[in-house]
Amino acid sequence: MRLFPPTVLTALLVVPLLAAPAAAAPPDPRVRLADVGAVREADVALAPGTTSLETDPYAMVAATWADGDPVVEVRTSPGGDWEVLPGLADGPTPGEGEGRAGLTATELVWVGRTQDLDVRVTGEAQDLELVLIDPGSDGPAAAAPASRRTARTAEAEADAAPRPTLRTRKDWGADPRWRNGRPHYNKRLKQVHVHHTATGNGYRRSDVPGIIRGMYRYHTHDLGWFDIGYNFLVDRFGRAWVGRSGGPSRLVRGAHTLGFNKTSVGIAVIGTFEERTPRKDARRTVARLAAWKLDKHGRDATGRVWVRSTGSDKYADGERVRLPVVDGHRDTNDTACPGQKLYDRLPGIRRVAQARIDRFGA
Structure with a gap:
């Protein structure tokens, strides 16, 4: 409409x-x-x-x-x-x-x-x-800490990296009536794709729920997607937010990486990072999210993996390509995302994620 x-x-x-x-x-x-x-x-x-x-x-x-x-x-x-x-x-x-x-x-x-x-x-x-x-500048969690249910870091599963603190969809004010359909689920996890949202960097803590609500509205209403495209979002202050519905612990198929959604999770850092380096807290949170998801599925955050494209502007439908397990959006599509300054930090994010996997998996 x-x-x-x-x-x-x-x-x-x-x-x-x-x-x-x-x-x-x-x-x-x-x-x-x-x-x-x-x-x-x-x-x-x-x-x-x-x-x-x-x-x-x-x-x-x-x-x-x-x-x-x-x-x-x-x-x-x-x-x-x-x-x-x-x-x-x-x-x-x-x-x-x-x-x-x-x-x-x-x-x-x-x-x-x-x-x-x-x-x-x-x-x-x-x-x-x-x-x-x-989108409005205030929301349920604009200035308050994450709800008690999510603020506590989840206890580590046996031999697994723990789930980091997550703010829920309720925390950023998701309206379930905007969704178009139901979530799809992947059978396996091979990759974590890192993005930036290209929405700009000059936002305050209290702006973040509104920014996510705005993306949700745009993705569902204007683009016709089922839900917000990203599985998780990380703000410049290092807070992690649940994006697409369907359960953060499950392998929900996102709409974040055209051609490579069926075996991956998408994490977007809110901001634009062509000329500005994302803060250390944000990078560390990306690494913790990646470690949590990858460790549950036996993946090496510093490794590479063969994946098959379902059709992107860079790799044809059916083409197999060997890519980093933790990669940047530009590795799969013709885009500047996640911005050069964030892309340059991916080797460090991979090392931190794997160190966390090794620590809890020892």
């Missing part, structure tokens, strides 16, 4: 005065976001060129289209720097009923709460729409 097709948007932007028809006020130029539960959202039709918008408050922005290869840039202040919305390389496994056929999209970028937006589109695209989301 699109909230604001052009005909509806035109109607919404006309606000009459409480007076006689002849004294009607001029159209209100603001783009109005509609309430959809815990977030607010608007979809705005775009054309090539530069457009200046005044909107209701929003904090996240993306673009979707049906055909073409446009470059979409945004800026939130006149005279500020233009930022290209990066292309989305995540995706569900083909043939499983997730996603909208023929839809192309960008990442959902966090810009901070604002009301102004300039958009510049280069190139042609069919059904090009701008997605604006206000």
Whole structure:
């Protein structure tokens, strides 16, 4: 469902005065976001060129289209720097009923709460729409510690790395009504794919539940995925959050690594790491998550493994490729994810994860 097709948007932007028809006020130029539960959202039709918008408050922005290869840039202040919305390389496994056929999209970028937006589109695209989301900045766990049930680190299973502290879907305010279908489960675990969300780095602790809610809304409503694509998310403060539903201890199939979801788990660090190195706490949490999942399935975090693609933009359907057990998204898809600075830290993350496996498996 699109909230604001052009005909509806035109109607919404006309606000009459409480007076006689002849004294009607001029159209209100603001783009109005509609309430959809815990977030607010608007979809705005775009054309090539530069457009200046005044909107209701929003904090996240993306673009979707049906055909073409446009470059979409945004800026939130006149005279500020233009930022290209990066292309989305995540995706569900083909043939499983997730996603909208023929839809192309960008990442959902966090810009901070604002009301102004300039958009510049280069190139042609069919059904090009701008997605604006206000996810709210507070949630059940915005400032509070994780619930008692999850704050306690789980006791180690016999000869296994323990589960790290996890904040639940309830902690970030997931609305189960937004899901499209039911989870699928994998039969085996061969890899952990590390991502960044490309949503930006200038967020506060209290912003994190809203950022995850915004991604959840975008993935389910705008992209048509079953649920948020990532199995787990790690914020820049080192806190781990459960992403996709279905049970964090189970092998839930995500929509994080197109072509390689059937034998993997996806962990996304919230931020953009092309030029900024993620904090040590965040890297350590990624390593702990990887150790917990891999140790249960007898995998060496520093090793390599043969995997078969189900079809990505880098490896054809059926192609076998030998990849690191803990790899970066760019190893499987044509993308900059997880950002060069995080990618450069993957060898250290692998060593820390394997040291944790060796410690608890001894």
